[in-house]
Amino acid sequence: MTTLTESSQLSDSFSTSTTGHTDKKYIVFEKNIMELFQRCPRCSKSPELKTYRRGTFLSIDQICHHCEFFRQWKSQPLIKSTPVGNIQLSAAVYFSGSSFYQVQKMFQAMRLQNISYSAFRRHANRFLEPAVIHSWHQLQDTEVESLRHKKVKLGGDMRADSPGHCAKYGTYSLMNLETNSIIDLQLVQSNEVGGSHNMEKEGLTRGLQLLESKGVAVDYIVTDRHPQIQKFLRDRKITHYYDVWHLEKGLSKKVAKAAKEKDCEVVKKWQRGISNHVYWCATSSSSGPEKLAKWKSVMNHMQNKHEHDNPIFPKYLHPDRNSTDRKKWFKPGTKAIQRMEKILVNKRVLNDVEKLSSRYQTSTLEAFHSLMLRFTPKNVVFPFIGMLCRHYLAALHFNENAGGTQAxxxxxxxxxxxxxxxxxxxxxxxxxxxxKATYRYVHKMMSLLFEEVIPNPKPYLEELEKIPVPNPLSSAFHHPPLAEAVESYRSRFNQGQP
Structure with a gap:
C-alpha cells in the first residue's frame, strides 16, 4: 500500500462533468472503506490495493493478480485534476468567515484528512476571492440601482483594524438608514493617505464619489462628531447630523467624572436623567433651535426651575409632582452647578446638540461593525484583498439578515x-x-463558484485585478537579505562571548 503526498498530481483522465458540490458528505473511517475492497468481486481472492490521497480526496486501485480484475474507486468527483471536496472545503472555510488554522486544528484533533494551507491560498487567489468580489458587486449594483435618482439618508462610520494611530486598515461603511442595508464599503490602508488619522475622511470621500457616479443623491448623512468629517461635509454642502449615542457617551463620561469630585455629590443623582435628556431633546424636536431650547432647560430643571425664558420651550412638559428628595436640587453659585454649566452648555456642546439626528441613528451600523469581528478578528493579520473580501462577506451576511423579524x-x-x-x-x-440568521448568500456563492468561476475564471480574475492594491507598509523601508539580517542578529547577541 502506498500513499501520495498533498502535492501529488492526479491524471486529467479522472475529470468529470458533474461537480457533485451539492451532494451530502459523510465522515467515513479508513478501516470501513478498506473493508469494501478486501475481496475480488470476480474470484473472491485477496487483491493488491494501492491508495492515493490528495487532501480530502482518496483513490483506491484494486488489482487482482489471480483473475486480472482491476477497478479504480474515487471518493469524490474531480474538476480536471482537482478534487471537488478540496475546493469546497476551502470555499466553506472562506465564505463562512472561518479561520483555516482553527479548522485545521479541529481536523487534526479528529485525524480528518485536510488540505494544506498553500492549497487553501491557491484556491482563494484563483477562485474564491474573485467569486466574493463579483457577488458583492452584484448586490451593490442592485442596491444602488434601486436608489438611482433618489435622495438617500445615509449613516457613515469607520472601523479600524486596531485602536489608536497604529491602525493599518480603516473600513468606511455607508448604510441606507431607511432599509438598514450596507450600500458601500471602502477599505483604506494608512500609507495611502499619509497616516491612519486621514483614513476616515478618505473612506467617506471615496464612498460619496462612487454613489455620485451612479446617480445617487444624498439627502443627509448621520455620523459621529469627527472634526475632519464635519469640515468635509460642510465644504461639500451636504446636510450633516450627529448620532445621539456618541454625544451622550462623551457627556456621560464627563458627568460621571464630575460626580466624584468634592462638593459635587449631587451630580450623581442626575446622571441617568441627563443621559435620557440628550435622547429626548433629539427625538422630540423638529428643528435645531427647538433641540437647543430643550437642552438648555436642563440647567433650570436641575435647580427646580420649570419655566424658561425661551419662547420655543417656555415650560416643562411633565406633570407637576412634589419630590420627596429635596437634596437632589442644585443650588445657584455652587461648585456643582458651575461644573454642570461647563460640561453641558459650553459652545461646542450647544453646536453639537443643534445638529443631533432626530430620527435615524448609527446604532445599526455599530452592530455591523461588531459583526465584522467574526470575519476579521483584530488579532489576525490579513492581506489587502483578503481583508476586503472578508468585509464584503460580512456585508453580504448583514444585508441578508438586516430585515430579520422577531422570533x-x-x-x-x-x-x-x-x-x-x-x-x-x-x-x-x-x-x-x-x-435565526440565514446563509443563502453562501449557497449562492457556492453555485457561482462551481458553475461559473471555476469553468471560466478569466473574467472574474479581471474584475478582481481592477481593484487597486496599495504597497505594503514595509515597502518604504530597507529590506536586508536574510543572511545579512541573521549575521547581524548573531553578532548583537553574542557580544563578549568567545
Missing part, C-alpha cells in the same frame, strides 16, 4: 431576552429575540 414561541408569543451589560452597572436591558 415567536410555539404559542405565537413574541420572544424577548434580558441582559445585564457591564456599562449599566447592575442595570438591565430588554432586547427582542430575532429569528
Amino acid at each position: 415567536r414561541t410555539t404559542k405565537g408569543t413574541l420572544r424577548y431576552s434580558i441582559h445585564y451589560p457591564k456599562a449599566k452597572k447592575g442595570g438591565y436591558s430588554v432586547k427582542p429575540v430575532k429569528t
